[in-house]
Amino acid sequence: MKLDNLTELDKIPEEIVCKVRESVVNTIESIIGADVKYVDETNGEGPLNGIIGNINVFNSEHTLSLMLAIPKDSALHFSEVFMGMELPFESDDMGDLIGEISNILAGDVAANVEKVGFHGQSSLPTATRGSDLTLFMPNKPPTEKMKFIADDAEFWLTMVLSESK
Amino acid sequence: MGKIKALVIDDSKIMRSAVKRTLNQLMLADFEYIEAKDGEEALEKFNGEIDIMFVDWNMPNMTGVEFAKAIRDKGYEKIPIIMVTAEKSMGKVDKALNEGGANEYITKPFTADKMHKAINQYFDEEGNMASDDEEDGKQKSFFKSILNS
Numbered sequence: 001m002k003l004d005n006l007t008e009l010d011k012i013p014e015e016i017v018c019k020v021r022e023s024v025v026n027t028i029e030s031i032i033g034a035d036v037k038y039v040d041e042t043n044g045e046g047p048l049n050g051i052i053g054n055i056n057v058f059n060s061e062h063t064l065s066l067m068l069a070i071p072k073d074s075a076l077h078f079s080e081v082f083m084g085m086e087l088p089f090e091s092d093d094m095g096d097l098i099g100e101i102s103n104i105l106a107g108d109v110a111a112n113v114e115k116v117g118f119h120g121q122s123s124l125p126t127a128t129r130g131s132d133l134t135l136f137m138p139n140k141p142p143t144e145k146m147k148f149i150a151d152d153a154e155f156w157l158t159m160v161l162s163e164s165k
Numbered sequence: 166m167g168k169i170k171a172l173v174i175d176d177s178k179i180m181r182s183a184v185k186r187t188l189n190q191l192m193l194a195d196f197e198y199i200e201a202k203d204g205e206e207a208l209e210k211f212n213g214e215i216d217i218m219f220v221d222w223n224m225p226n227m228t229g230v231e232f233a234k235a236i237r238d239k240g241y242e243k244i245p246i247i248m249v250t251a252e253k254s255m256g257k258v259d260k261a262l263n264e265g266g267a268n269e270y271i272t273k274p275f276t277a278d279k280m281h282k283a284i285n286q287y288f289d290e291e292g293n294m295a296s297d298d299e300e301d302g303k304q305k306s307f308f309k310s311i312l313n314s
Contacts, residue, residue, distance in 0.1 A: 031274050100177045104273045107251030114254055122223055
C-alpha cells in the first residue's frame with residue numbers, strides 16, 4: 001500500500017483501520033482474558049476521567065499515533081487482571097502499566113499493519129493521567145476514534161496518521 | 166540446589182515484576198533476581214556471574230538487542246538470553262536471534278506456559294542450570310539407549 005499525500009487524505013485508509021482494530025481486540029483480550037468487542041458509536045462521549053497511553057508506530061515518512069483512553073474504573077480493572085491486584089490509580093505503577101499495555105498494543109499494530117504495507121517501528125510509550133481530559137487535533141489530521149467494551153471495562157482508541165517530521 | 170542468578174531487564178517495573186512472578190510460579194529453580202531498567206544499567210550490573218537473562222527490546226539508552234550483542238561481544242556466549250518483548254514481526258525476531266545472539270524470543274503478553282516452553286530446557290530436575298556437559302551427557306545416553314534398543 002502506498003499512502004497518498006496526507007494533505008489530500010481526509011481519513012485513514014480503511015485497511016489500516018481494520019488492522020489496528022483487530023490488534024486492539026486481540027491484544028486487550030490476551031491481557032485481560034475476556035472478550036473485547038468493537039462498538040460502532042463514538043458520539044456523545046464527554047471528557048475522560050482516567051488515563052491515556054500514548055505511543056507511535058512510525059517510519060521516515062509517516063507516523064501512526066495511538067492514544068488509548070481508559071476510564072479510571074477500567075484502568076483499575078486492567079491492573080487487577082494484569083497484576084493480580086488493584087493498583088492505586090494515582091500511583092506511578094498505574095502509569096507504568098498503561099504505558100506497557102500501549103507498548104504491547106503498538107508491537108501488535110506494527111506487525112499487523114506491516115501486512116498492508118505500512119512498515120514501522122514503535123516509539124517508547126508515555127501515559128497521561130487526569131480528569132476532564134479531552135483530545136484535540138489542532139491541524140485536523142486524518143483521525144479515527146474507536147470504542148471497545150469488555151465485561152468490566154470500556155475504553156477508546158484514537159489514532160492519527162500524520163507525516164513524520 | 167543453588168540460587169540461579171537471573172538478570173531481568175525492562176524499563177517497565179510492572180513488567181519486571183510480571184517476569185519475576187511468572188518465574189516464581191514455574192518453580193524451575195530458586196531464583197535470585199538482579200534488575201535493570203535498560204541495557205546501559207544492565208551492563209553496569211553485569212559481572213559475569215549471571216546464569217540467565219530476560220531482556221526487553223524497546224528501552225531508552227540501550228535496547229535489548231544492543232545489550233545482548235554487547236554481552237556476546239564480551240565473550241559470554243553460553244549465558245541464555247531470553248528476549249521478552251512486544252515486538253512481533255518476523256524481521257525483529259530474526260534480528261534478535263541472529264544479530265543480538267539471543268537464544269529465545271517470547272512475545273508480550275506472555276503466559277506461564279509460554280515462558281515454561283521457552284526456558285524449561287535450560288534447567289535440570291534439581292533446579293540447576295543444565296550445563297552443556299549435562300546436555301551432551303543426556304544426548305549421549307539418549308543415543309546409547311537407541312543403540313541398545
